Every structure is written in structure tokens, then in C-alpha cells.
Amino acid sequence: xxxxxxxxxxxxxxxxxxxxxxxxxxxxxxxxxxxxxxxxxxxxxxxxxxxxxxxxxxxxxxxxxxxxxxxxxxxxxxxxxxxxxxxxxxxxxxxxxxxxxxxxxxxxxxxxxxxxxxxxxxxxxxxxxxxxxxxxxxxxxxxxxxxxxxxxxxxxxxxxxxxxxxxxxxxxxxxxxxxxxxxxxxxxxxxxx
Numbered sequence: 001x002x003x004x005x006x007x008x009x010x011x012x013x014x015x016x017x018x019x020x021x022x023x024x025x026x027x028x029x030x031x032x033x034x035x036x037x038x039x040x041x042x043x044x045x046x047x048x049x050x051x052x053x054x055x056x057x058x059x060x061x062x063x064x065x066x067x068x069x070x071x072x073x074x075x076x077x078x079x080x081x082x083x084x085x086x087x088x089x090x091x092x093x094x095x096x097x098x099x100x101x102x103x104x105x106x107x108x109x110x111x112x113x114x115x116x117x118x119x120x121x122x123x124x125x126x127x128x129x130x131x132x133x134x135x136x137x138x139x140x141x142x143x144x145x146x147x148x149x150x151x152x153x154x155x156x157x158x159x160x161x162x163x164x165x166x167x168x169x170x171x172x173x174x175x176x177x178x179x180x181x182x183x184x185x186x187x188x189x190x191x192x193x
Contacts, residue, residue: 073111077110077111080110080116081097081100081101081110081116082097084097084115084116084117085097087116087117088116088117088120091117092117092120092124092128095120097116100119100120100123103123105122105123106119106120106123109122109123141187141188144187144188145187145188145189148188148189167193168193169193170193
């Protein structure tokens with residue numbers, strides 16, 4: 001079996017060797033391009049080289065223009081950020097555009113043409129929302145305390161005389177009534193029994 005495989009390999013090698021170009025053919029080509037066809041061959045090679053160089057020059061010029069455009073865009077973006085520092089800083093005092101450009105999402109939004117304030121609000125939306133909610137709760141508590149205080153200063157109807165006095169016995173209050181009173185006290189209301 002091994003002999004048959006070796007025999008087939010030898011035959012394949014013999015057949016492929018017969019099809020190989022003759023070394024003399026290579027020499028004939030060399031003689032032609034150095035001899036009678038030298039000028040035509042040189043012109044053809046020069047034309048190919050000129051075409052490739054022309055293409056390279058065009059690609060280099062296009063690359064140079066793209067780089068210039070990118071540099072100009074970057075300069076314009078940084079100038080816009082510097083100009084926006086005061087505007088955005090007036091609303092968000094912690095805003096510092098130099099620190100913000102280190103954030104990839106902020107930089108991506110600015111590069112896409114989004115206004116600096118909007119980009120800052122998008123990137124920091126969660127923390128800004130938390131602060132807004134805390135501020136709203138604080139303002140609501142102040143208003144409620146003010147309303148309660150204003151009610152205490154109001155002149156009582158009926159000339160200040162009370163026709164019926166009802167006092168609540170604190171020992172008889174339910175758990176939910178006590179919880180309500182605790183909440184009101186935490187909001188600043190004064191409770192009297």
C-alpha cells in the first residue's frame with residue numbers, strides 16, 4: 001500500500017515538473033525588455049508608477065484636509081466650552097468644562113453638537129434630579145410651616161371667643177393619630193392638648 005502511494009507521488013511530481021516554464025523563456029523576456037522593447041517597457045513602468053504616485057498624493061491631500069477639519073472642529077468645541085463656562089456655571093456652580101471633557105459621554109455629546117448645558121444635564125441627570133427633589137421637599141416643608149404659623153397668628157372668628165372648648169385626651173389617641181402628630185411635629189408644627 002505504501003509503495004502505491006509513493007509511486008503516485010513520484011508520478012505527480014514528474015508531471016508537474018514537465019509543466020514548469022523553461023529557464024530559457026525567462027532569459028528571452030529579460031533580453032527583450034533590455035533590448036528592442038526597453039523604451040516601451042520603461043514608458044509602461046513609468047506610467048504605472050506615475051499613476052500610483054498620483055493616487056498617493058490625492059490620498060495624502062484628503063487626509064491632510066480631514067486632519068485640518070478635525071483640528072478646527074476641536075478648537076471650535078473648546079472655544080464654545082470656554083464661552084459656556086460662565087453661562088452653565090451660573091446655573092450649576094460645580095460645572096468645570098475641563099473636568100467634564102474627561103467624561104466620554106459628555107465629550108461624545110459635545111462632538112455631536114449638543115449644547116454644553118444640555119450635555120451636562122444629560123450626563124448628570126440622576127444627581128441633578130436628586131438635588132431638585134430634595135430642594136422641592138425643603139421648600140414644601142418651609143411653606144407648610146409658614147402656613148401653620150400664619151394660621152396661629154390669625155384672629156379667631158367670633159371675636160376670639162370660643163363657644164365650645166374641646167380638649168383631646170392624649171391617652172385616648174390611636175396609633176395612627178399619634179403617628180400623624182409625630183409627623184406634624186417633625187415638620188415644625190407645635191401641638192397643644
